[in-house]
Amino acid sequence: EDxxxxxxxxxVVHEGDTVTLxxxxxxxNFRSLLWYKQEKKAPTFLFMLTSSxxxxxSGRLSSIxxxxxxxxxxxxxxxxxxxxxxxxxxxxxxxNTGKLIFGQGTTLQVKP
Amino acid sequence: NAGVTxxxxxxxxxxxxxxxxxxxxxxxxxxxxxxxxxxxxxLRLIHYSVGAGITDQGEVPNGYNVSRSTTEDFPLRLxxxxxxxxxxxxxxxxxxxxxxxxxxxxSRLTVL
Numbered sequence: 001e002d003x004x005x006x007x008x009x010x011x012v013v014h015e016g017d018t019v020t021l022x023x024x025x026x027x028x029n030f031r032s033l034l035w036y037k038q039e040k041k042a043p044t045f046l047f048m049l050t051s052s053x054x055x056x057x058s059g060r061l062s063s064i065x066x067x068x069x070x071x072x073x074x075x076x077x078x079x080x081x082x083x084x085x086x087x088x089x090x091x092x093x094x095x096n097t098g099k100l101i102f103g104q105g106t107t108l109q110v111k112p
Numbered sequence: 113n114a115g116v117t118x119x120x121x122x123x124x125x126x127x128x129x130x131x132x133x134x135x136x137x138x139x140x141x142x143x144x145x146x147x148x149x150x151x152x153x154x155l156r157l158i159h160y161s162v163g164a165g166i167t168d169q170g171e172v173p174n175g176y177n178v179s180r181s182t183t184e185d186f187p188l189r190l191x192x193x194x195x196x197x198x199x200x201x202x203x204x205x206x207x208x209x210x211x212x213x214x215x216x217x218x219s220r221l222t223v224l
Contacts, residue, residue: 004154034212042116042202042215043155088155098143098162098209099170102154 002027004091006103014111017079021087021106024071029094033065033072036088038105043088046074079110114138118203118216125193125223133188133219135203143206144186145170145213146178148199155202161186162209193223 007022025033032050036043047056049065049072056063060079065072076083086107090100119134137144145160157170161180175197177189186205190197200220204213 031210036215041217045212045214048212090155092210096162096209097157097160097168097170098145098206099157099160100155100213102156104152104154 002091002093002101004089004101004103006087006089006106008106009104010107010109012109012111013079015080017110018075018077019079019108021074021076021089021108022071023073023089023103025089025091025101026070027091027093027101030067030070031092031094034090034092034100035063035072035074036090038086038088039084046087076108079108081110081112084108084110116203116205116214116216118201118219120219121217122220123222125190125221127193127195127223129193131190131193133190133201133203133221135186135188135216136184137186137203137205137214138184139205139207139214140183141205141207141214142183143209143211144180145204146176146186146188147202147204148172149202149218150199158188158201190221193221195223197221198223 004025035046047063052067060077063074086105089103116137146158147155159178161167203216
């Protein structure tokens with residue numbers, strides 16, 4: 001059965017800290033891995049990763065995929081209170097449904 | 113710059129009632145989908161559509177119907193509401209089946 005596991009489930013840090021969020025997966029015929037940020041309402045897209053070892057970066061956020069070890073990490077440097085959110089990892093496997101298999105999410109709280 | 117618009121944002125139903133959650137997107141996306149989000153379960157795919165006139169079942173389709181008469185609209189119908197359908201429902205769209213999904217702000221449904 002396809003599954004996505006995120007760790008830790010929750011995390012509390014102080015502003016300025018660097019955090020690493022983990023996502024491991026078991027999916028038939030992996031196609032892509034996506035990261036989303038959810039602040040109370042709609043998940044907003046962060047990154048889509050398809051190739052191993054190629055870092056994607058946007059400001060203080062970056063992510064990388066390891067297709068051999070079946071995991072991805074999301075790094076946030078110099079955290080700010082506005083980074084407080086639930087971070088969702090999702091994986092797309094084989095088939096034509098476009099279905100994303102989501103992990104449970106990591107709740108990040110950044111304290112001033 | 114509306115993106116994906118869902119209505120209503122909140123709804124309370126009694127067991128056995130029916131209702132329709134509306135979803136519209138203005139990005140001319142071919143692919144649209146409905147997910148439900150439950151605590152500890154992540155987001156799960158209910159139904160999806162790869163274009164006008166084409167719909168198919170996702171992971172948890174029982175109790176729900178969809179239709180796609182236009183590119184823009186993808187309503188989700190609850191035929192006879194049950195307490196197990198209490199959830200937050202997200203509509204999402206993407207330019208193509210395997211692209212990044214853009215989510216609406218969600219509809220919180222409570223079935224008593």
